[in-house]
Amino acid sequence: MPTSRRRTAALTITLAAFLGVTAPAAQAVPPAASDDPQEPPHAQCRTKVVGSIGTATCFNPNGNNSRVRLHIECKRWYDPDVDTDARGVTIGPAQHATLAGRCWQEIADLWVSHAPGG
Template identity: 50%
Template sequence: MAAERARPATVQRSPARAECRVRIDGPDVTADCYNPYPDSDHVQLHIECDRWWDPDVDTAPVEAGPAQTVRLAGRCWLPVREAWVSHER
């Protein structure tokens, strides 16, 4: 089995919402979200695992206050198919 390389971080931008960088490194996922706006944003990391028997992950929502950076993390047992961050006011 060949060693997996870390995927480059993807940036997710939404109007007046925290900017999040999602990084997938093998089975591990990290999202760093920075909120430059005066209103709070609640962010949540969602991870879809590659194998059908590997449970998908949804972290608890975390508040990103004005000018605050928060980190979300989760993992699969095996490779990650997709990961994204959702926003809620």
């Protein structure tokens, strides 16, 4: 058998053995952190920015109360966060809530924090 065929055969066998060993390991991946059963369910919120006004529309599909709070970070350093980081709103089961806040000029970031309802 010529040397090139031996080398090709050896590489093919090595590759097949390597793939056979590593393929089952790829299927044994632990679940993602977001699938943690200890994490309490919370309201689902969608955010929207129009000019200098930020809005979050939330719906609580769960059987427990959920407390949501809108946070807005203004783009300009001299622009204080007007009407933002206000008190949270408790959303009961199967209820909606709309939260709004604004900056004097542009909004840099907008997010909603969640906590178990009270």
